[in-house]
Amino acid sequence: MTELHMGLLAFGGVAVVGVLAYNKWQERKHRQVAEQMLRPTDDDVLLDAASAPEVESGAAEGGEEEYAVLIQRDANGQIIRPGQRREPMLDPEPQAQERLEPVLALDDEPPLEPLRPFLADPEPQPAAPLFAAPPAAVVAPPAPAPTAPEVAVPAYQPAPLGENRTPAVQPELAPWDDPVPVAAPLAASAVPVAATEAEAPRSLMTPALPSFLLSATADYIVALETVDFIPAGQFIESQRDALLRITKRITWVGLNEGSGEWEVMSSSNPQEYRRLRIGVQLADRRGAISDAELSIFHTAMRQLAEEFMAVADLPTRKAALEDAYELDRFCADVDIQIGINVVAVGQLFPGTKIRALAEAAGMALDGDGAFVRRDDDGRVLYTLSHQGQQPFTVEAMKSLSCHGLTFLLDVPRVPNGDRVFNQMSDLARRFADSLHGVVVDDNRQPLTEALLEPIRKQVAQYQGVMAQRGLVAGAPLSLRLFA
Numbered sequence: 001m002t003e004l005h006m007g008l009l010a011f012g013g014v015a016v017v018g019v020l021a022y023n024k025w026q027e028r029k030h031r032q033v034a035e036q037m038l039r040p041t042d043d044d045v046l047l048d049a050a051s052a053p054e055v056e057s058g059a060a061e062g063g064e065e066e067y068a069v070l071i072q073r074d075a076n077g078q079i080i081r082p083g084q085r086r087e088p089m090l091d092p093e094p095q096a097q098e099r100l101e102p103v104l105a106l107d108d109e110p111p112l113e114p115l116r117p118f119l120a121d122p123e124p125q126p127a128a129p130l131f132a133a134p135p136a137a138v139v140a141p142p143a144p145a146p147t148a149p150e151v152a153v154p155a156y157q158p159a160p161l162g163e164n165r166t167p168a169v170q171p172e173l174a175p176w177d178d179p180v181p182v183a184a185p186l187a188a189s190a191v192p193v194a195a196t197e198a199e200a201p202r203s204l205m206t207p208a209l210p211s212f213l214l215s216a217t218a219d220y221i222v223a224l225e226t227v228d229f230i231p232a233g234q235f236i237e238s239q240r241d242a243l244l245r246i247t248k249r250i251t252w253v254g255l256n257e258g259s260g261e262w263e264v265m266s267s268s269n270p271q272e273y274r275r276l277r278i279g280v281q282l283a284d285r286r287g288a289i290s291d292a293e294l295s296i297f298h299t300a301m302r303q304l305a306e307e308f309m310a311v312a313d314l315p316t317r318k319a320a321l322e323d324a325y326e327l328d329r330f331c332a333d334v335d336i337q338i339g340i341n342v343v344a345v346g347q348l349f350p351g352t353k354i355r356a357l358a359e360a361a362g363m364a365l366d367g368d369g370a371f372v373r374r375d376d377d378g379r380v381l382y383t384l385s386h387q388g389q390q391p392f393t394v395e396a397m398k399s400l401s402c403h404g405l406t407f408l409l410d411v412p413r414v415p416n417g418d419r420v421f422n423q424m425s426d427l428a429r430r431f432a433d434s435l436h437g438v439v440v441d442d443n444r445q446p447l448t449e450a451l452l453e454p455i456r457k458q459v460a461q462y463q464g465v466m467a468q469r470g471l472v473a474g475a476p477l478s479l480r481l482f483a
Contacts, residue, residue, distance in 0.1 A: 206255070206275065207255070207260060207261065207262065209221075209253065209262055209277055210262060211476075211477055212475070212476035212477060213251065213253050213262055213264065213277075214251055214253055214277055214279040215477050217327070217469075217470055217471075217477070218281060218282055218283070218327065218477055218480065218481055219251070219279035219280065219281055219282060220279060220280050220282060220289075220294065220297065220315065220317075220320045220324075221277055221278070221279040221315070222277070222278045222279070222301040222312060222313065222314050222315075223275075223276070223277055223312070223313040224275070224276040224277075224278065224301070224304065224305055224308075224310045224311070224312050224313075225274060225275050225276070225310055225311045226274050226276075226308050226309065226310040226311075227274075227309065228274070229257075229272035229273065229274050230272055230273065230274070230308060231270060231271070231272050231273075232252070232254060232265040232266060232267065232269050232270075232271055232272070232273060233267040233268070233269070233270075234308075235252065235254075235265065235273070235276065235304065235308070236252055236265065236266070236267045237267060238303075238304055238307055238308075239300040239301075239303060239304050242296055242299070242300040242303075243296075243297070243300055245293070245296055246280060246289075246293045246296055246297055247286070247293065248280050248281045248282070248284065248289050248293060249280070249281040249284070249480065249483075250278070250279070250280050250281075250297070251264065251278070251279050251281075252264065252265040252266075252276070252278055253265060253276065253277040253278070253279070254271070254273030254275065254276050254277075255273060255274070255275040255276075256271065256273075257273075257274065262277070276310075278301060278304075280293075280294070280297045281480060281481075282320065282323060282324035282327055282328075283324050283327045283328040283331060283481065284480070284481060284482075284483055285331075285335065285482060285483065287328055288321075288324040288325050288327070288328035289321075289324050291317070291321055294317050294320060294321060294324075295317065298314060298317055301314060302314065327481075330469060331412075331481055331482065333465075334411070334412060334462050334465055334466050335411075335412055335482060336411045336412075336462060337408060337409065337410050337411065338408070338409045338411065338421065338455060338459065339406050339407065339408045339409070339442065340406070340407045340424065340425060340428045340439060340441075340447065341387065341404060341405070341406050341407075341439070341440050341441065341442065341444075342404065342405045342406075342407070342428055342431050342432045342435065342437045342438070342439055342440075343387070343403060343404040343405075343437055343438060343440055343444070344402075344403045344404065344435070344436075344437050345436060345437060345438055346436070347436060348401040348402060348403050349401065349402050349403070349404075349405065349435045349437065350400070350401055351392075351396065351397035351398060351399065351400030351401065351402070352397060352398060353434070353435065354392075354397070354400075354402070354405065354435070355371075355392075355397045357430075357431055357434055357435075358371040358384055361373065361427055361430075363384060365392055365393075365394065368391065369385070369386075369390075369391020369392050369393065370383045370384060370385040370386075370391070370392060371383065371384040371385075371392065372384075373424075375415075379413075379414070379415070379474055379479075380410070380413065380414075381409075381414055381420050381423070381424070382407055382408060382409045382410075382414070382420065382423075382424045383407070383408050384405060384406070384407055384408075385405070385406050385408065386402055386404075386405070386406075387402065387403070387404030387405055387406050388402060388403075388404070390402070404437075405431065405437075407424050407425075407427065407428050409421055409424055409459070410482070411459055411462055411463065411473065412462075412463075412466060412471075412473055412478050412481070412482040413473070413474060413478060413479055413482050414473060414474050415472070415473055415474030415475070416474075417459040417460065417462075417463050417473055417474075418456050418457070418459050418460040418463075421452075421455065421456050421459050422456060425439075425447075425452050425456075466478065
């Protein structure tokens with residue numbers, strides 16, 4: 001062990017002894033302070049009552065400090081002897097004093113002396129009585145108020161057929177204005193209903209959704225409304241994978257807050273929307289929507305609302321399925337197509353001549369391999385196709401020869417079907433005359449004018465049934481259902 005080690009051990013021992021000694025000194029010091037603070041300064045009067053006379057007499061001889069401690073005085077300043085000590089007690093019979101209730105001075109001036117230092121005016125004016133009763137006077141009974149003359153209201157009588165049932169006053173409302181409900185009859189002084197509707201704020205009203213975009217008749221519509229404006233692409237891409245499993249048409253429609261109109265949404269459109277309507281079509285020519293597909297759509301819309309914290313209005317699926325099956329049955333009853341055939345008698349029809357006749361009649365070759373006749377709005381009126389199901393092409397028409405052509409009219413998709421049928425039948429006869437053929441039906445029976453007239457009436461009848469259901473033939477809604 002070196003000298004360094006020895007020195008360190010000695011220094012450590014001295015440090016430990018010093019710490020212990022310091023702790024003992026601190027402990028003793030705190031004990032003395034505690035004894036001084038807890039030492040009783042006064043003697044117990046009850047325990048030292050026997051020695052009180054001696055202490056008092058000693059005080060008379062010169063013990064002034066103890067005399068000051070032991071001598072007690074009453075409320076009048078008289079000395080209380082040890083034998084005459086009085087303990088504090090409650091007065092068993094307090095002196096009864098008359099209770100004074102605060103009263104309001106009606107006739108006299110209220111005392112202002114206690115408040116005078118706080119008043120700004122050194123000489124305040126006398127205050128008027130708070131409740132000055134007016135002098136009694138004889139009051140004549142009020143005259144009866146004039147009453148409105150009674151008007152006899154005739155009992156309701158239904159108007160005869162053919163008369164106008166429109167009320168005398170009809171407020172002019174925009175298509176999206178809802179009628180104001182009237183809970184009770186209007187009094188004579190009430191505001192007319194027309195004026196009340198005119199004052200309604202139109203900015204709070206949501207415009208009605210156009211039926212060519214979404215229709216409650218043909219679509220299951222979910223309404224969504226978010227707090228913030230969100231781009232259309234985020235909405236559409238959110239549930240794309242789930243919605244791809246649905247075979248029916250899905251339409252996204254958003255309210256353009258700038259123009260105040262509903263418009264179709266697309267993922268490439270940067271427009272932001274807050275109010276949405278998403279609809280899945282209930283039926284088409286493939287049939288009604290299935291329960292599984294409607295369930296997928298319902299779940300996707302609920303998840304979409306949760307993702308964007310939107311308020312969602314989801315109709316019940318059971319009622320939607322019933323509407324889908326009923327709509328599909330109706331569409332199947334009116335879904336007819338009428339064809340007029342032109343067949344060759346001896347010589348086949350050359351393709352070049354068919355093309356020339358079709359283009360002269362205003363028909364054009366489309367991508368499906370048929371000649372199409374359209375109206376001014378671009379809607380298909382009727383088509384001309386190869387009877388052998390071979391599509392027409394520009395190159396094939398040069399060397400094509402066929403034995404029959406078919407003119408086809410799709411009744412639900414054509415407006416004014418009876419007139420279009422007449423136009424198509426006339427064109428078929430011109431083709432037959434030019435190509436040296438004959439006009440026949442599907443059973444190869446010749447079609448004369450007498451046989452074509454019942455078909456024309458049948459077309460008008462079917463389209464009339466559709467109109468009664470709210471489906472106009474050739475309208476956008478009918479084009480969607482019969483696609």
